[in-house]
Amino acid sequence: MMLLYRTLLRLYPGSWRAEYGEEMCAVFLARRQAESGFIAFQALWIETIADLLTGAAAVQMDQLRQDLTYVARTFRRSPAFVVTTITIAAVGIGATTAAFTMLDHVLIRPLAFADPERLAKVYEDHPAQGSRFGDVSPANYRDWKRTSKSFEMFGAYRGLSVNLTGQGDPRTLEGASVTSEVFPILGVQPVLGRYFSSQEDRDSAPGTVILGYGLWQGLFGADPNILGRTINLYDIPHTIIGVMPKTFYFPNRDAQLWTAMRWGPKNFEDRLDTYIFGLARLKRDVSMQQAQAEMSTIASQLARAYPKELARTGATVLLLRNDVSNQALLMLKVLLCAALCVLLIACTNLANLLLARAMVRRRELAVRTALGAGRERLIRQMLTESLVLALAGGAFGLLIAYSALPLLVRLVPVSLPIAKVPSMDLRVVLFAVLITGLTGIVFGLVPALRVFGGQDATGLHESGRSGAGGRRERLRSALVMAEVAGSVVLLVAFGLLTRALWNIQSVDPGFVADHVLTLRTTLPVPRYETAAAREPFYRHVLDETRRLPGVTGAAYTSFLPMVNRGGIWPVEVEGHPQDVSLRRTASLRFVTPGFFSAMGIPLLQGRDVAESDTNDSPYVAIVSQSMVRRYWAAENPIGRHIDIGNHNRLIIGVVGDIRVRGLERSSEPQVYLSWRQPDDVSPWYSPKDLVVRSSSDAVALAPSLRRIIHDADPAQPVSDIQPLTAIVQAETASRRVQLGVLGAFGAVAFLLAAVGIHGLLSFAVSSRTQEIGVRIALGAQRSDIIGMTLREGFQLAAVGIIAGAVLAYGSGRLLASLLAGVQPGDAATFAAAGLLAMLMTLAGSLLPALRAVRVDPTTALRAD
Secondary structure (H helix, E strand, O other): OHHHHHHHHOOOOHHHHHHHHHHHHHHHHHHHHHOOOHHHHHHHHHHHHHHHHHHHHHHHHHHHHHHHHHHHHHHHHOHHHHHHHHHHHHHHHHHHHHHHHHHHHHHHOOOOOOOHHHEEEEEEEEHHHOEEEEOEOHHHHHHHHHHOOOEEEEEEEEEEEEEEEOOOOOEEEEEEEEOOOHHHHHOOOOOEEOOOOHHHHEOOOOEEEEEOHHHHHHHHOOOOOOOOOEEEEOOEEEEEEEEOOOOOOOOOOOOOEEEEOOEOHHHHOOOOOOOEEEEEEEOOOOOHHHHHHHHHHHHHHHHHHOHHHHOOOEEEEEEHHHOOOHHHHHHHHHHHHHHHHHHHHHHHHHHHHHHHHHHHOHHHHHHHHHOOOOHHHHHHHHHHHHHHHHHHHHHHHHHHHHHHHHHHHHHOOOOOOOOOOOOOOHHHHHHHHHHHHHHHHHHHHHHHHHHOOOOOHHHHHOOOOOOOOHHHOHHHHHHHHHHHHHHHHHHHHHHHHHHHHHHHHOOOOOOOOOOEEEEEOOOOOOOOOOHHHHHHHHHHHHHHHHOOOOEEEEEEEOOOOOOOOOEEEEEEEOOEOOOHHHOEEEEEEEEOOOHHHHHOOOEEEEOOOOOOOOOOOOOEEEEEHHHHHHHOOOOOOOOOEEEEOOEEEEEEEEEOOOOOOOOOOOOOOEEEEEOOOOOOOOHHHOOOEEEEEEOOOHHHHHHHHHHHHHHHOOOOOOEEEEEHHHHHHHOOHHHHHHHHHHHHHHHHHHHHHHHHHHHHHHHHHHHOHHHHHHHHHOOOOHHHHHHHHHHHHHHHHHHHHHHHHHHHHHHHHHOHHHOOOOOOOOHHHHHHHHHHHHHHHHHHHHHHHHHHHOOOHHHHHHOO
16 A cells, blocks of 8 residues: 555655655554544545645645746846747747648548548549549449449539629639539538439529538628529529538639539430549448449449440549649648758757756756755756747747748649648647647757766866867767758758759740730530630630730630640541540640630641631641651641541641640640531530730730620620739749748758857857867967867768768659659759858858957966
């Protein structure tokens, strides 16, 4: 029983136990011997435990109060130290917290759906075309849904861009068209109204729509009686049947409304017509691996049933949470690793500061030890001091992280159904508290233990500056070398990614983006379903636009490059017969005459499309140079024929390649068709993006273009007005954000390492004052003293640079997929990082070196 009692006494501080512990044990033993009976025994223990808990808490709180009072008194004597330490801790903790919040938001935090770990997306798999995550055809989706047994529910959706009219100015809204299963799969209830029913999926069903919370509030004033109201989408009446919650995002954060899919029989005729995505909920007893195996089997069965269309088509099942590109994922991981590097550098600086402070206070601590203060008590006070500093730094770090999050939104993948700006929830705060506590304990405890190693009354005989300087302080030197190594890693990573960005920005997109304005006018169906119905609109807009002062070219296209990747069609080339399943693909666009001139795409052979290229004349096509290289390397393609867009078409021209899929991805060959020859191709391919080239400021044309379009059709909204240069720049926006963050981290690490070197050498100079005084008295020259001090700094830096270079090379190999042709061991980048590290060392060493040569030999020799 006494063993248990002594164990409970450990709740009290050690100094208190040393003074009162034996007396309390004797009292308890006497009471135990005086009691008899089981009930009395139980009552004694209950009373004893209660007394111990309350007493220990009171003593601990009293000592904490004393420690905090002492800490406040010491802080008032050294405000510069306090501000410096808190700032360093805040930077490290803030950077790490912001990076963790981003990673948590994208990869860890559960999606705001019911049982999100069972939500999966199902794609078509086309390995022959190098595509694993392809759109699905409605016919394949219907067979997958009917055959699969791994899913509780199976639905489908596709992106949607609609014109809203009759509610003030016409506007274009982004959303999705979904089957009736999608909302039950997601398991999020509307705040008003209901989901779509299965009857509303039919082609003949009346139009219905569910509004997003933001649209309901912004456009309809959060009207609680909105249900049953009719709005016009693409000139078709739609009845509002529901409003989704504020935090509902699907399929991405830009969606503002949802309509029913409304399929008809003709939607299921062509298995190569892929434009939807599958969404499913796994059964509780089915794993992702089992679902993937079943879908692969079903895809194989369909391939045997439809060998002409599906011989090389599979199926891929992917958790909804994991639908993130590898590049976006790697960018976030790089951000977190860089933040952790900054935190470690900050922590090593904190340890150095606390260790230097503790060494300065060795005499004070020796005096207190001689007067009876226990080592545990003194370590506790020092640990309390470091924790107070860390907590203050953590609080400011949280503010830094919260302020930085809006600057990082470009790193949040648009494809995920999550908010644009991550919130700092309880888990993030707990993470910040955890790293704050670890920072305070680990990097406060190490200096405390270090300074008390072998501490006794002999400390009274030491100078306040002795016992810490020069080469003997291996721990502090190691910490400084670690700071230099960490800063070199960040500088190299920043340099490699900067060179990669330069490489990407130097890529020729295939068109001239300067002085070009673009905008979108998505013409509604059925009013503009045929080319004849669209002709007056195009003719008016283009004719009036070309009359504007400064305009040198104007044209329409189905899709702008990089904004919408365009429709991907199988293409069959005359003289190169292939099975449909083995056909290569091309990116297809319908264009109006003058498109290539307006975009600055060179016409290499033949002619442009003309107004005379109608359904009454031969079907024509213009192909890209890459398509010519693929099929007619040594021959003239003009006059050849290809099958694409549901017709056999005569090649009339060859144009340069453009980067349809972005600056970092290779693009399939491009085919351009006359806008007057769409025939039975979906109206979705009708030209909608207007391109205007000007000899001056193209952006200034925006008001005039709005007026022209309004005159052509007052109900037609204008959206996505932006310079073509902005579209190109958006391709590297996430990289620029990442570089900005890495650059900031690198600058902080650079500064902290310089501060660390300065602090170490300053302390070394002050602790070696007598030695330096003796050297000067014996005839040492100023250059000798400066050289001695600088040599010490550069020796530390050299070791740190070598270690950092090795780590940086390993990091560069991990970053290979982001380097865009830059080698992980790029010599110029490593040389620049090494040079910067040497300059940093010089900056940190110069003041201590100058201070050393100003030592007065007489004063130094008389010093204690």
